[in-house]
Amino acid sequence: xxxxxxxxxxxxxxxxxxxxxxxxxxxxxxxxxxxxxxxxxxxxxxxxxxxxxxxxxxxxxxxxxxxxxxxxxxxxxxxxxxxxxxxxxxxxxxxxxxxxxxxxxxxxxxxxxxxxxxxxxxxxxxxxxxxxxxxxxxxxxxxxxxxxxxxxxxxxxxxxxxxxxxxxxxxxxxxxxxxxxxxxxxxxxxxxxxxxxxxxxxxxxxxxxxxxxxxxxxxxxxxxxxxxxxxxxxxxxxxxxxxxxxxxxxxxxxxxxxxxxxxxxxxxxxxxxxxxxxxxxxxxxxxxxxxxxxxxxxxxxxxxxxxxxxxxxxxxxxxxxxxxxxxxxxxxxxxxxxxxxxxxxxxxxxxxxxxxxxxxxxxxxxxxxxxxxxxxxxxxxxxxxxxxxxxxxxxxxxxxxxxxxxxxxxxxxxxxxxxxxxxxxxxxxxxxxxxxxxxxxxxxxxxxxxxxxxxxxxxxxxxxxxxxxxxxxxxxxxxx
Numbered sequence: 001x002x003x004x005x006x007x008x009x010x011x012x013x014x015x016x017x018x019x020x021x022x023x024x025x026x027x028x029x030x031x032x033x034x035x036x037x038x039x040x041x042x043x044x045x046x047x048x049x050x051x052x053x054x055x056x057x058x059x060x061x062x063x064x065x066x067x068x069x070x071x072x073x074x075x076x077x078x079x080x081x082x083x084x085x086x087x088x089x090x091x092x093x094x095x096x097x098x099x100x101x102x103x104x105x106x107x108x109x110x111x112x113x114x115x116x117x118x119x120x121x122x123x124x125x126x127x128x129x130x131x132x133x134x135x136x137x138x139x140x141x142x143x144x145x146x147x148x149x150x151x152x153x154x155x156x157x158x159x160x161x162x163x164x165x166x167x168x169x170x171x172x173x174x175x176x177x178x179x180x181x182x183x184x185x186x187x188x189x190x191x192x193x194x195x196x197x198x199x200x201x202x203x204x205x206x207x208x209x210x211x212x213x214x215x216x217x218x219x220x221x222x223x224x225x226x227x228x229x230x231x232x233x234x235x236x237x238x239x240x241x242x243x244x245x246x247x248x249x250x251x252x253x254x255x256x257x258x259x260x261x262x263x264x265x266x267x268x269x270x271x272x273x274x275x276x277x278x279x280x281x282x283x284x285x286x287x288x289x290x291x292x293x294x295x296x297x298x299x300x301x302x303x304x305x306x307x308x309x310x311x312x313x314x315x316x317x318x319x320x321x322x323x324x325x326x327x328x329x330x331x332x333x334x335x336x337x338x339x340x341x342x343x344x345x346x347x348x349x350x351x352x353x354x355x356x357x358x359x360x361x362x363x364x365x366x367x368x369x370x371x372x373x374x375x376x377x378x379x380x381x382x383x384x385x386x387x388x389x390x391x392x393x394x395x396x397x398x399x400x401x402x403x404x405x406x407x408x409x410x411x412x413x414x415x416x417x418x419x420x421x422x423x424x425x426x427x428x429x430x431x432x433x434x435x436x437x438x439x440x441x442x443x444x445x446x447x448x449x450x451x452x453x454x455x456x457x458x459x460x461x462x463x464x465x466x467x468x469x470x471x472x473x474x475x476x477x478x479x480x
Contacts, residue, residue, distance in 0.1 A: 001026065001033045001371070001395055004159060004170035006146050006183050008039035010125070011339025011356035012176035013132035016140075017067055018364035019174075024372045027379050036168070037136070038159070040145040040177075052205045052319065053239055053264030055082070055224065056121040056128060058102035058463045060354025061252045063361050064131075066468075073250045074131045079123025080238040081255045083222045087449075089442050090229035092217070092303035096449035098456050100224065102463035116253040122224055122237045122264065124207070128353060149173055149186035151333040154396065157186075172367070172399055173335045176356075179322055181341035187332045194325050199346060201321040204294070205266030207239060208312055210259065216304045219263070222255035227306065228445070230438045231297050232269035234306050239264035265309050268321070268347065269297065287315040321346055326415065331403035334396060338363060343414045349421035351462065355414060358467060359406075365471045366405050370398035409474055413465075420458055 003019060005012050016037060025032050056064075056075070064072040087096040100120040145162040152158065156169035175183025179196050188194070210218065219225050224237040240260035241249045249256040295310055324344040330337045339356035349355075374394040448455060 001171045002156065002169065003033055003035050003172045003174070004168065005035070005037045005174040005176055006149070006159070007176035007178060007339075007341070008037050008133070008136070008141055009176060009178060009339070010129050010132060010353055011341075011360060012037055012039070012174070013129065013136050014063075014067075014357050014360035015174045015176055015338055015363065016136055017132065018360045019367065021067060022364040022368040024368060024375060027375050035140050036170075037141045038144050038146055038161075039141055040143070042143060052125055052203075053207070053237075053266060054123065054125050054128070054353055055100075055350050056123065056357075057100075057350060057354045058118045058120060058252075059465045059467070060351075060357045061118055061121060063354075063357040063467070065252070066361070068135070071131055071135065072252055074134075075123070075128055076121060076252050077250045078127035078131065078240065079121045080241050080260060081222065081249075081252060082120045082122045082224045082237060083117070083255045084224075086220070086223050086225045087445055088225060088227045088303070089445075090227055090231075090234075090298075090301040090303060090306075092227070092305070095442060095445040096452065096455070098452055098459070102460065118252050119222070119255060120224070121252065122239055124239055124264070125353070146177070146182050148190065149175070149183050149335060150190075151186050151335050153333055154393070157333060157335055171334055171395055174363070175335065175337040175341045176339050178340045179324065179344045181337065183335060184327075184337055184341055186335050187327070187329055187337070194327050196322040196344060197325050199321040199323055200270055201268055201346075202271050203266055203268045203319040203321060203347060204290070204315060205264070205319070206313060207262050207264050208309060210238070210261050210263050211305070211308050213308070216308050218259065218305070221259060227301075227303060228441070229301065230434070230441075231300070232267060234265070234267045234298070234301075234303075236263055236265040236305060236309065238262070263305075263309075265313075266347075267294070290318065291315045323418070326418075330407050330411065331400075334399040334403070336363065336403045336406065342410075343418070345414070345418055346421045349417050351417050351421075355417065358413075358465075359410060361467060362409055362471060363402070363406050365468070366402040366409075366474075367399065369471075369475060370402040370405075371395060374398045405474055405478065409470060417462060 005015050016035060020035070023033055061072060064075055083099065083101045085098045085100050086094045087098065088094050101117040103117055144165070147160045147162045150158045156171055157173050158167050158169055159173065160167045173183065175181050177183055184194070185192055219237055225235060227234040238259040239262045241256040242258040242260045243249050243256070249258065298306060298310060301307070322344055323346055324340065324342065327342065330342045338359035342359065343355065345352050345355065378394070
C-alpha cells in the first residue's frame, strides 16, 4: 500500500510513526508499505523558539508513551511537568487551583508507573515536533508544495505539485497540512467550501530567561498560571527544568522541584479592529505600537512578573486565533484529515496538539484493523499477488471503512472539546464591565475555587480518555 502524508508538522510526523507501528505488512510477495511525506517548508531548523508554547495534556502524553517510551522521556526532558493550574486576578492573587493530572491505569510497558498520576507537560511546540521528527527517516520527507489532491473511487488518489513535477498516486492520503489545508479541498470537489474562521482574538507570546530579581515572585513549582481581567488575559509557566537528565525530571509521572531558566508567556485579547487578518501570523502592523498598546492595556495590573515580561519583550509576531468550522466529513475515497486540517481548536482548549496525536493513533489502529482483515482473507484464500485487482479493491474498501469508523470516534469528541473551549474563550475577550464587574468576576471565581471538581470534571474526562479501549469498543459495535 502506498501512503502519502501531506505535512511534516506534529500531526504529520505522528501519523507516520503510528501507522508504521500499527500497520501489519501486506501478504508476500508484496513489499512492505511505501511511505512519503511531502512538506512545503524546510524541516531541518534547530531554532528552539520556532512556534509558541503549548501544553501536552495527559491524554496526549499517553499516546507518546504508547508510541515509544523513549519518545515520551525525550519530550519531558525538553519541557516542564505541571500538576496544577492557578487561576489568578490581575494582581497575581490565586483565586482557584485546578488539577492538571490524570490517574494512569496502564502504561505501554506495564511497568512501575502503573497507577501513578501522569501530569501535563508545559513546553515549546518545537520541542514536541523535534522529538517526533527525529524518529522520521530523512529520506521519506520531500520538500515539495502540494497543489491539489484528487480523489478516485476505484483507483489510487492523485497528488499534484505547484512546481509542475510529475503527479504521484497513493492508496491512502493523510492530510496533515494544517489550518489552510490543500487536502481538505479534495473532500469538497476542489472547493474551499469550509475556510477557517477568525475568532476575533489575537495572541502574542514567546520565551524569556527566568528573572533572578528577588523582588519578582516566580511561578510556583509545577504550576501553569492564568490571569484574568476586564482588559485581557495573560499566562505564564516554566518551559523547562534546570536538571533535565535526572530520572525524576524525565518522567511524566513526576513534577520537578527544579524550575528551569526559561519562562513561556502569552497574552490573548480582542483587537480594537474587527477586520479579518490575513493568513500569515505576521499581520502588517507596527510592532512598536503593539508593544505600547500592551503596556496601556495592562497598566492597572500589578502582578510583578507580568510587568517584568512586558518590560523585557520585543514583539515580533502576533497570532490571530483561527478555527476550522465543523466539517460534514473528514474523509473521502482514502483521503483523510488529521490535526488542524480537520479541527483547528482555539488555544483555550489546551488540546490542540493532544487531539492531533489522538487523531494519528485512532486512524492508525483502525486502518491496521481493517486492512489486517483483508490481508488475512487474501492469505487464507491463497492469493499470491499483492497487485491483484481484487487486492487493490479490498484495500480501498478497508481504508474507506477505517475512515468511517475514525470519523465516528473523533468528530463527537473533538466537538465536545470545541464547545467547552469556546465557553472558556469568552473570558479572554475584553469585557464591557467596569471595576465593579471585574470584582464580581473575581468573587465568583474565588467561590468556585472551593468546589474545583465542578469545573474540572469535564477536563478530567478529556484527560482520562482510554483511547485503546474506545477503539476496541467501536470495533466490537461494528462486529456485534
